[in-house]
Amino acid sequence: MLKFAANLSFLFAEHPFLDRFARAAAAGFRGVEYMFPYAHAKEEIAERLRAHGLEQVLFNLPAGDWEAGERGLGCLPGREAEFRQGVELALEYALTLGCRRLNCLAGLAPAGAVEAAEVEAAEVEAELRATFIANLRWAHAKLAPHGIELLAEPINSRVDMPGFWLDRPAKGLEVLAEAGVGRLQYDLYHAQIMEGDLTRFLERHLAAIGHLQIADNPGRHEPGSGEIHYPYLFRRLAELGYDGWIGCEYKPAASTEAGLGWLAAARDI
């Protein structure tokens, strides 16, 4: 049976954050994920998990000043000290919440990096890559002794996060292989936009994938609302023996509950 986690940054967002745990459990979810827990006391979140019998599946390392437009610190030269503080904080939360996976957001390439002349652009790219790899190795060394897996997620730079440095799954695989640590958080929505060929990617690289997330394209709504044939992908994942979590990270087209029709069939696969 496939395991689906409710992403509480996207689902049940019509309710206050701490109330979303009860809603997710009532809808039949056994696991939850979200972007960031840091605005809430970790003990308070742990209590919600316990009260509703939920597993904390995943959240992100601190990602800089989100309100100001930052989208991660992983590849940013000069921000290493802040990155490390973020890892320490995330570790405290993960230990209290019993969370076994943390996602490291690479961040946006610094302004000018994309427009720079070819030689200069190649140098900047090499520096961002080296920074990301060094940060991944540092975070892995902190987290692995606690049984916490480090993940890195390619996010599409065409629609949702223009300028996001780690924007293609192929690049994600390459960078992680060079780092020698961490696995991929493969978000099928972002992957469809940047590279497609989802089934073949899953078949070839499942061992390098530590977590999946789903939404349909275009619109980032419920599975079944767009071009991705999720029933086929779910069957294929079950055949391949995928036993990790699948995070439901989509924007409900109406209310969350009204849009959960797809899940009943998917859970039986």
Ligand SMILES: O=C(O)C(=O)[C@@H](O)CO
């Ligand atoms: O946007 C996504 O996709 C995510 O998984 C977020 O957690 C990162 O912003």
Ligand SMILES: [Mg+2]
């Ligand atoms: Mg995602």
